[in-house]
Amino acid sequence: MTFRRLAFSNIKGLRRKYAAFLFSSVLSVIIFYLLASFVLHPDVVNGYVAQAERVRAGLRVAQYMIATFSFFFVLYSSSAFVRSRKKEFGLLSLLGATKRQLSRFVVIEHVIMGLGSVAAGLGLGIPLSKLMLAGMSKMLQVTSPIRFMVVMPAVIQTACLFMALFVVIGFITALQISPRKVIALLREHQRPKTLPSYSPLIALLSVLLIGGGYAVAWHVDGTTIVSAMLPVTFVVSAGTFLFFSQATVWILRKLQGKVSFMYRNLNLLTVGDLVFRMKDNARVLAAVAVLSACVITATGTVYTAQATFLRDEEVSYPHAVTLTISGESDPSEVLASIHKVASDDKVKITEEVFLTGLVAYDGNDGGARLATLIVSEDIYNQWAKEAGRPEVSLEGNQGALLIPWEAKPSEKDRKPLELSFHGKAVTLDAIPHPFPRVNWVYPIGQYVAVDDALFQDLLKDADPSEQAALISLELEAWQKSLKTGRRIRETVPDEHLIGYSSRLESYEAHKQMYALTAMIALFVTGLFFIASGSMLYFRLFGEIDEDREKYRAMRRLGLSKAEIANVVSRQVLVFFFAPITFGASHCGFAMKALSNVLRGQDWPFLGVFRYALWAIAVFSAIQVAYFLFARRAYVREVFEAPGT
């Protein structure tokens, strides 16, 4: 039997342990491929995507992060895997296997695992990328920014990277095995455990660090956040690490001292085990807590930013659609066809501004040709009557400056307004008059209503190209009316359309841009939660042999399977949910800080926290699924051995 055969048959023999290792490796491959297939996708490379450069830079960073993360994740999985087989290696070296042989054995094993992971990862990743594109465009209500295809460069990159990664990790793992410590290897499982120690002082310090960080986060504002963010993150992270390594032990030991609590049901067993489990895994648990805080906060922030941006659309664009058309087209006909379009598409118009008049260019506004739309008193009042707006009454050279202004005009707001139309200078005695906000649309900078006689006087010299009409509409359910907006625009021939401004277009463009950002956010966080779940899963299974021994003893003492499953479940529960609870709590305070910063923009804490809550809910759901899966697998594994 060659050594390669031995390595191979060993994999077959230890199926279950390998399966867990393989599973997590395959996950990393899938996730890496999915991201690589974004970055190297021809549609993204060739810049069909809005903001492609910035988005690609972001993706590339995410890719490096995932590569690094994958490296440590696979390394971690590998060492957990090898640790759980120390006894086997000990036995092999006792039987005369040299260090060289053992190392070769481990490296070959990793190469085989690497090949398997890459093949399975790509085999699953490619169909998944199709599914993901479809799912995400559905979820984000956008047309998928890129096509589905097998991205060859991504396949090659993924395969090469992971093969290299497995070989390197194989060597690293091989170096950690030293046959000189045979006895130690063999006795690995019998090493007694000392009772975890703790220092009440450090435990207290951890609470103070976290509390202090929270207090600062609660009170920061737009100016202090820049200098506070990093130190607070550091202090809270440090506090979390100390909390998991010291305070948890402290709490559990205090609990152990309470006879009335401990001497009840399964508490004795659960708490007794938990002390060791928490201490042994303090670093992993704290790392998961801190990272999940970062990830949840980042996701919450991305969604808050998106919501802020989309909300700002209504500020930048008061109306869904605004157009100015030249007098060469008949404005009433245009308006009629717009109404037809709207009723065809079953889109309701909630507000309508329709004015016709003359365009007077100022011609002296820093080169830009800004203009004033001059409307006759009659036409204005006709619209105002229909729209239920205050009418104007003007005489001589009086003018009503139509501005989005709710206050009652008074004498002291009156000021002269100079206009020139068709070579004729007019000075108006202008007073502000309330008018709905409409989108700013080229080239008209202001609207003014004048006395009918004056208007007629100007009109007689004007040619149709100097006349114009303003049509501005607000639509109900405008977020979904992009197509209607485009059809409204098409009611005017291009050569007669002077200006056009649409919230719908801008909204769509931003949504597409954010869609990718949101996809990346979802992506990186999804990866992280799968990875952290697997990490916990591995920690849980690392000591299964020892645990199995323990549970067998318990069973002989008269514990039913259900009771043991209960003890196990409670421990696994704490194991899986302590970190995310901390993560959620940290995130809550980070969101409070964010809401302080956004306060100027009228964001209440709950408004901001809502987005984070979404993230927390989604991740908790993932964690619950992982917990149920891990618990089931663990309980089954515990009872697997014969004689129980």
Next chain:
Amino acid sequence: MTVLRATGLSRVYGKKQPVTWALRGVDLSVETGDFIGVMGPSGSGKTTLLNLLAAVDTPTSGTVEINGVELSKLNDANLAVFRRRNLGFIFQDYNLLHTLSIKENVVLPLVLDNVPPATILKRLEEVSGQLGISAILDKRVFEVSGGEQQRAAIARAIIHRPALILADEPTGNLDSKSSGAVMKALQDLNDEGKATILLVTHDPFAASFCRRILFIRDGRIHSELRRYGDRRRFFQEILDALREQGGVTHDFSAAGV
């Protein structure tokens, strides 16, 4: 009063022919106050018998009744409760839980049965006095010697006053001095009428503390030996019986006697 009655116990391992018969129709009954040793060479079926009596394993045929309750009629949860109320276990490798202190290990059966803490502490004082482990109660499992661990395990086995104590090679991991102390403790408990004990061993020295020895061979009860007097003489009788059965004892712990 009969504590345990086993009738026609058989246990077959394997599904394909030829199957392995670990036990072939063993009948056994234990009365209150008995101190029975089961002896036999490796592979004779000792451990299988003990596993069947403890309902850790299910017999292929035959029944086990403890305190009038037939074990095969109980479901998993009821069996667990029945076991922790009526049986006490002592193992070769002690099976103390390393995550708990000695004290916590000892009180475990009562805690599992939701006995009020005050009662638990009273019983703890009682049994730890009997077994001389009062001084080590707050230590961790790995901080005390094997003999002390086994005495703690005995304390755990008797704290809930079970009808029957089942012991599997209780001296198997101990040196002769600790073996003596452990067996003496069991004998005292039995003498004081506080324990009915069935122990499985291949160590003649440990067996010599019993009142009655059953020799088991090839899955059957082969012969029986009763003690009428001095332990040293009984020890000699056991050695003779073993020699007679053709199995020369290789157990060197006998040299310590």
